[in-house]
Amino acid sequence: MNSNRLIGIFESILIGAVVFLNGLIIQTPLPDSWDLKFLDKFSQAIGDVAFLDIYLKRNPKSATGYAARARAYAIDGIWTEVVKNCDQAIELDKDDLALFRLRGKALFELDENAKALADFNHIVDSGSATAEDFSIVSLIDTRLNRFDSAIANANKALEKHAYWSTAFEARALAEYELGEYDKAMLDAQKSIEMYKERPIPFVIMAAILNDRGETDKAISMARDALKRDAACGAAYWQLGVSQDKLKQFNDALSSVNFSLSLATTDEWRAKELGSRALVYLHLEKADLARQDCDAALKINPLCKSAIEARKQI
Amino acid sequence: MEANQNNDRRFYPLKLLVIPGVVLLSQLLFSILSQPDTINHDCAFILHGAQLILDGRHPMSGFLDMAPPITFYALVPFCFLCQSFALPLALTWNLLCLGFICATYILAILIVEKDADKHTARDWLMVGPLFCGFLLWNLVMSYHLGQREHLFVLTFFLFFLLRWKRLLGLEVDKRIAIGTGIACGFICFVKPYFCATVFALELYWFFNAVLRKRRTNYALLRAQEVLAFVAIGAACPLVSFAIPNIGEYYDRIIPLVVNGYQAFDVSKSALFSFESIHGQLVGNRLVVIAFVLLGLFLIRTTSLLAPLLVWTISGFAIYALQGKGWAYHSIPMVAGYYLTASIVVGMFAIYLLRLFSRLNKSGDYWSSKTINTDESHMVLSQSAVIAFLFYAALSIPFAASLIHNSSVSAKILPVLDTVIARETKPKDNVLILTTNFSAAFPVVLQTDRRQAARYLWCFNVPMVEMLRKGPDREKWDGEYASFIREVVADIRDSKPKLIAFDKWNDSLHRDLFQDPAVSEVLNGYEPLRGENGFALWKLK
Numbered sequence: 001m002n003s004n005r006l007i008g009i010f011e012s013i014l015i016g017a018v019v020f021l022n023g024l025i026i027q028t029p030l031p032d033s034w035d036l037k038f039l040d041k042f043s044q045a046i047g048d049v050a051f052l053d054i055y056l057k058r059n060p061k062s063a064t065g066y067a068a069r070a071r072a073y074a075i076d077g078i079w080t081e082v083v084k085n086c087d088q089a090i091e092l093d094k095d096d097l098a099l100f101r102l103r104g105k106a107l108f109e110l111d112e113n114a115k116a117l118a119d120f121n122h123i124v125d126s127g128s129a130t131a132e133d134f135s136i137v138s139l140i141d142t143r144l145n146r147f148d149s150a151i152a153n154a155n156k157a158l159e160k161h162a163y164w165s166t167a168f169e170a171r172a173l174a175e176y177e178l179g180e181y182d183k184a185m186l187d188a189q190k191s192i193e194m195y196k197e198r199p200i201p202f203v204i205m206a207a208i209l210n211d212r213g214e215t216d217k218a219i220s221m222a223r224d225a226l227k228r229d230a231a232c233g234a235a236y237w238q239l240g241v242s243q244d245k246l247k248q249f250n251d252a253l254s255s256v257n258f259s260l261s262l263a264t265t266d267e268w269r270a271k272e273l274g275s276r277a278l279v280y281l282h283l284e285k286a287d288l289a290r291q292d293c294d295a296a297l298k299i300n301p302l303c304k305s306a307i308e309a310r311k312q313i
Numbered sequence: 314m315e316a317n318q319n320n321d322r323r324f325y326p327l328k329l330l331v332i333p334g335v336v337l338l339s340q341l342l343f344s345i346l347s348q349p350d351t352i353n354h355d356c357a358f359i360l361h362g363a364q365l366i367l368d369g370r371h372p373m374s375g376f377l378d379m380a381p382p383i384t385f386y387a388l389v390p391f392c393f394l395c396q397s398f399a400l401p402l403a404l405t406w407n408l409l410c411l412g413f414i415c416a417t418y419i420l421a422i423l424i425v426e427k428d429a430d431k432h433t434a435r436d437w438l439m440v441g442p443l444f445c446g447f448l449l450w451n452l453v454m455s456y457h458l459g460q461r462e463h464l465f466v467l468t469f470f471l472f473f474l475l476r477w478k479r480l481l482g483l484e485v486d487k488r489i490a491i492g493t494g495i496a497c498g499f500i501c502f503v504k505p506y507f508c509a510t511v512f513a514l515e516l517y518w519f520f521n522a523v524l525r526k527r528r529t530n531y532a533l534l535r536a537q538e539v540l541a542f543v544a545i546g547a548a549c550p551l552v553s554f555a556i557p558n559i560g561e562y563y564d565r566i567i568p569l570v571v572n573g574y575q576a577f578d579v580s581k582s583a584l585f586s587f588e589s590i591h592g593q594l595v596g597n598r599l600v601v602i603a604f605v606l607l608g609l610f611l612i613r614t615t616s617l618l619a620p621l622l623v624w625t626i627s628g629f630a631i632y633a634l635q636g637k638g639w640a641y642h643s644i645p646m647v648a649g650y651y652l653t654a655s656i657v658v659g660m661f662a663i664y665l666l667r668l669f670s671r672l673n674k675s676g677d678y679w680s681s682k683t684i685n686t687d688e689s690h691m692v693l694s695q696s697a698v699i700a701f702l703f704y705a706a707l708s709i710p711f712a713a714s715l716i717h718n719s720s721v722s723a724k725i726l727p728v729l730d731t732v733i734a735r736e737t738k739p740k741d742n743v744l745i746l747t748t749n750f751s752a753a754f755p756v757v758l759q760t761d762r763r764q765a766a767r768y769l770w771c772f773n774v775p776m777v778e779m780l781r782k783g784p785d786r787e788k789w790d791g792e793y794a795s796f797i798r799e800v801v802a803d804i805r806d807s808k809p810k811l812i813a814f815d816k817w818n819d820s821l822h823r824d825l826f827q828d829p830a831v832s833e834v835l836n837g838y839e840p841l842r843g844e845n846g847f848a849l850w851k852l853k
Contacts, residue, residue, distance in 0.1 A: 011698055012328055018705040019333040019445065023340045026449050026712040027721070050456075050724035076726050077846055230823040231816035233843060254832035261840035261848040262816065269842065 048072035063093035070102055082106035097128055104136065111265040113140045131161035138170035142177060143267040145302050150174035165194035172204050177304075181208045199225035199232040206238035210245065218242045233262030237272045241305075244279050252279045270296045274305025281312055289313055326694045329441040329701045330422050337448040338415060344455050344720065345407045350759055352403035354725060355641070356459040357755030358769060360402060363388035367396065368763065373558035376767045379570050382556045383549060384503050402758060410459040414451050417467045418444070420489055424474045428483040435615045436481075439659050441701040442708075443617065446655025449712065450648055453594070456719035461500060462644035465507045468497040469645075473514065475538045477620060480518050482530045487537050494541025501542070502549040506631045510645055511542070513627035517620055569792070573776025579638040593640050593722055594647045596715040604654040604715065611660050618656055625649030640723060647716060654715055655708065662703035666696075728752040728845045729813055733760050736841070736851055737810045744804060745847075746825075747815035748774050752847070765809035767799055774821050793824070801830045812838060812850040822848075 052069040059065055070085035086103035093099065104119030120137045123129050129137075134157035141150035154171035157164050172187035185208055188201035206221035219242045225235035240255030256276040263269040273296035280289035290313055296306035352360075358378075362385035365376055372382035391409065395402050425440050447470060457463050471493040475485050501507045522531030533539055553559055578584075587595040595601060605625060612618050628646030635642045729745065729752055737743055742765040745753040750770045757764050773796060780789040804812065812835075816822060825831050841849035 008328075011702075012332055014702060015328065015332045015698070015705070016336050018702060018709075019336045020340070022445070022449060022705055022709055022712050023337045023452055025709055026453055026716065027340070027344070027718045028713055049726065051721050053724065054721050073726070078726055078728070081727070226823065230819040230826075231843075231848065233848075236826070251832075254826075254835070257832075257835065257840045258826050258848075259840075260842070261814070261850055262843045264843040 061092060063089045063096070063099075066092070067096065067099055067102075070099070070106075074102060074106065077109070079106040079109045083110065097123055097126060101133065104133075108136055108140060109264070111143075111267075113143050116140055117144075129156075129160075131157040131164040131167055133157075134160060135164060135166035135170045138167070138174065142170065142174045143265065145177075145300070147174045147178045151178075163194050165191045165198060168194065169198060169201050169204075172201060176204050176207060181211070184208060197228050199228040199235055202228070203232070203234040203238055206235070206242070210238060210241045213245075215242045215245045231262055233259040233264075233272070234268050235259075236262065237268065237275060240272075240279065241275050244275070244282060247282070249279055249282050253283065266299045270300040270303040271305055273299070274303045274307070274309055277306060277309035278312070281309060286313060325425065325437060325440045326697050329697060330444055333441075333445045333448055334415075334418055337445075337452055338411065338418070341411060341414070341452050341455065344452075345404070345411060345458070348720075349401065349404040351456070351720075352406060352755045352758065353457055353460050354751045354754045355461070356406060357403070357758040358750070358753075359384055360388055360392060360406060361754065361758045361764060362769065363392040364396075364758070365763065367392055371557055373556070373561040373566075376764070376769055377561075377566065377773075378769055379566060379574075379772055381503055381549075381553065382559065382562060383553050386556070387499075387503075403755070407458050410463070413464065413467055417471060418448065420471055420493070421447070421474055424471065424478065424485060424489060427486065428478070431483055432481070433616070435660070435663065436617060438663060438697055438700045439615050439617055439656055441697065442655045442659030442662075442704045443652060445701075445705065446652045449655075450651045450716070453716050453718045454644070456723040457594075457641050457644060460641050460644065461504050462507075462641050465497075465500045465504070466645055466648040468493060468500055469507070469510065470648075472497045472511070472538055472542070473620065473624065476514065476518050476536070477617065479532075479536055480522060480527065480530050481616065482527065485538075490537035491541045494538035495545045497538075498542040498545030499549065502546055506635060507645065509631050509634070510624060510627040510649075513623050513630075514620055515539075517623045521619070569773060569776055569780075573773075573780050575636065576775040576779040578636040584633065584636060584638045587638070587640075587643065594643055594717050594719055596713065596717055600711060600714040601650055601654075604657050604711075605650055607657045608653040611657060614660055615656060618653065621649060621653040621656060625653055640719070651716055654711065655704075658708045658711065659700065659704040662700055662707055666700060666703060725751050725755060728756075729847060730756050730760070732813070732841075732844055732847075732849060733757075733762060733811065736849075737762055741811070742807045742809040743811045743813070744807070744809035745813045745815075746771060746800060746821070747813070747847075748772075748818045748821065749815055749846075752815070765807040766803050768796070771796075771815075771818075771821065774818060778820055797824060797828050797831065800825070801828075801834050804834045808837070808852060810852050813847040814850075816843065816846045816848055 049069060049072045052065055052072065056062060056065045056069065066085045066089035070082045070089060073079075073081040073085065083103055083106045086099050086106065089096070089099050090103065100119045100122050104116045104123070107113075107116035107119065117137065117140050120129070120133055120140070123133050124137070134153045138150045138153035138157065141147070141153060151171055151174045154167045154174065157167035157170070161167070168187045168191035172184045172191060175181075175184035175187060184204060188204040188208075191198060191201040202221045202225035206218040206225065209215075209218035209221060218238060222235045222239040222242065225232050225238075229235070236255045236259035240252045240259060243249075243252035243255055253276065256272055256279060259272045260269065260276070263272055273292045277289040277292035277296065280286070280292060289309060293306050293310050293313065296303045297310070300306075359380065362372065362376060362378065362380075366372070366385055366389050370376055372378070372385050378385075391406070392402070394400070395405050421444065450466075454460075454463050471489070475490055475493060478485050497511070501511060519531055519533075522528050553562075556562075587593045587598070605622065608618050608622050612622070625646055626649075628643070628649045632643045632646050728749075733743060733756060737760075739761040741762055743757065743762045744765040745757070746766055746768070747753055748771045753764065753770055756762075773792070777789050777793050777796065780786075781793065783789070803809075814822060814825060835850060837853055838850040839853050841851050843849070
């Protein structure tokens with residue numbers, strides 16, 4: 001082999017190597033501003049997830065990376081992914097309470113209440129719980145039919161922050177379930193005073209007004225809730241209840257169906273199934289009413305609307 | 314023997330084009346094969362339109378979109394082949410795009426190869442950096458592979474080289490010129506914004522020819538690529554008229570888009586800071602600006618820099634004119650400045666080599682004089698290799714600062730994947746009514762379901778919503794009412810197994826649920842529950 005050929009081979013290897021290196025580096029996101037501090041400040045959700053997928057492949061022991069990816073998924077409401085990433089981050093860093101809070105919130109959204117409660121209890125036990133934490137614990141208590149505990153936790157939230165809108169909402173919800181309508185009405189109003197854009201306090205008021213037979217006012221409240229969130233399933237539920245009381249059974253069925261298509265938690269789903277059972281009864285569809293009653297009571301044996309429907313079947 | 318040597322001499326060392334090609338395209342192939350299900354959302358959407366055509370649903374009668382209907386027809390043969398041979402659509406599409414890149418690269422080599430000895434030394438030495446820059450740019454496009462902007466840059470790169478060679482008074486292959494003109498013209502018809510870059514460069518070539526008294530070189534009517542571009546631009550609208558119900562596109566969709574496309578606009582600050590939530594391609598803004606300014610500073614050193622800067626600026630104009638801030642809109646601009654940066658780094662490499670050769674008092678092969686064909690082939694070839702290696706080494710620190718890898722900045726989040734897999738089976742109709750494009754695509758394509766709604770995504774809703782607030786309210790109220798009627802008809806006629814209504818768009822949701830016809834048609838459906846921002850219904 002002559003020297004020219006050897007030089008040629010050496011050159012070719014050098015060209016290949018340096019180009020390969022260029023290719024490798026251009027595909028690498030780590031230089032420039034793509035660092036985790038940057039992500040903390042300006043989260044871009046989708047871009048962050050894509051970046052972090054690769055970052056975490058290279059740094060599988062980075063708790064900060066998993067936490068950042070969990071936060072990025074949370075922005076888009078992909079809660080199952082939030083939980084997965086928080087699990088991995090917590091495994092690597094058990095002291096970061098923010099991770100428990102984020103996972104608790106994600107589990108709360110996914111309706112996995114016992115697990116969510118465990119995470120928030122961990123925060124409460126550490127003495128770092130905020131008004132929002134106690135408020136969420138109160139809402140979870142209500143989902144689990146622990147109404148007294150729900151009120152107690154809402155009160156703790158209000159001790160932390162006297163004007164915390166979610167705390168008033170949580171307490172109103174528990175009071176409504178306990179049949180303390182005057183207190184619930186007052187708390188729902190206070191929640192709205194603190195923050196006008198929350199739809200659920202309007203739904204609570206609509207529910208109370210429906211129970212009191214003030215159907216027109218209830219409809220108005222449900223519509224107020226829908227103005228704030230057109231996809232508020234609970235508001236459609238109360239609209240359906242009002243329409244049922246006004247004997248507009250087909251409209252009521254549509255409204256309750258809308259609410260069921262939007263329900264993300266069993267708490268509301270049970271209530272809505274119970275109400276649909278009542279509508280089916282009025283439409284003389286006893287079989288369907290029975291099915292809904294059974295489904296609602298399976299989810300929540302204390303579901304008021306399902307119990308009422310069961311009595312009528 | 315002598316003839317062979319002459320042949321060799323006039324060509325830029327082939328290994329400087331082949332080795333980077335093999336290495337970088339292999340890296341791209343690895344990237345494609347390592348994520349076989351990944352496909353760009355826009356490509357998935359257009360491929361799905363082609364699938365629907367194969368199923369017997371035609372654009373404007375079976376489904377509606379802003380993209381010219383011919384776009385969907387163009388992909389029908391590809392989908393037909395995939396269906397016939399049971400090929401995975403996403404992977405095959407990505408491999409086809411890789412094939413496009415390879416073909417473009419080979420054709421580009423064939424374009425510059427001819428008459429290479431008539432280039433100035435600096436233009437000649439810049440072939441390697443330019444081509445390497447082109448390959449590196451393709452490597453970071455991995456998420457946007459096959460996106461219309463990506464295909465435009467592929468065809469326009471060839472168009473650019475052809476026009477550049479013609480301006481220098483050099484011959485080009487007629488067949489390559491015609492093929493390039495047709496391809497580039499077709500892409501520009503599909504997305505007319507791209508014409509801005511083609512016209513801007515054409516103006517540049519014209520003024521350059523006039524100012525440098527090379528008017529004879531600028532023979533527009535003898536340039537086959539231009540004639541083919543114009544011919545295909547004229548032919549596409551004519552062919553479009555053969556598409557059934559094409560009137561609907563020109564009478565209904567075009568006026569809507571012309572009046573309402575600004576509904577998707579973002580604020581100027583978001584637009585110019587390149588901070589789209591869908592990832593971004595533009596790297597460190599300061600580094601980018603620095604390279605463009607350096608390009609401006611070195612503009613006289615090579616005939617490639619000025620047109621590349623015009624390309625970059627016109628690419629920026631395309632991005633700014635669209636006003637949406639979406640990452641892929643910046644693809645032509647990013648290609649322009651990345652190629653500019655490659656040349657700048659290449660020029661810097663040559664500057665260093667000149668400095669080095671002066672210090673060593675060795676021969677100067679880096680000047681801008683015309684290549685002396687009497688120089689030994691070995692020396693010229695070695696000069697090119699050394700210049701290329703210097704360029705490649707110098708560009709390493711800047712590679713990732715100039716551009717963000719698209720697969721590292723863009724991702725499709727799993728929104729409806731689980732529920733579609735759980736509640737339906739392949740080929741089933743699903744109706745996804747959303748203004749969130751990427752919630753529906755690519756999942757519909759990946760899971761082999763069919764979008765039952767004629768609105769493959771609700772592109773019209775944000776536009777009509779905006780226009781309803783304007784002076785022509787009655788007209789657009791009517792348009793919105795038609796939309797709701799069409800949704801009802803789609804549910805009634807195609808009986809989708811699953812319906813998913815986007816919860817995020819308030820008015821869409823409100824208007825749908827307040828319409829008695831919607832309530833009626835949903836009687837055949839059982840509400841499932843809310844999931845990842847969608848209200849879900851299943852056929853009873």
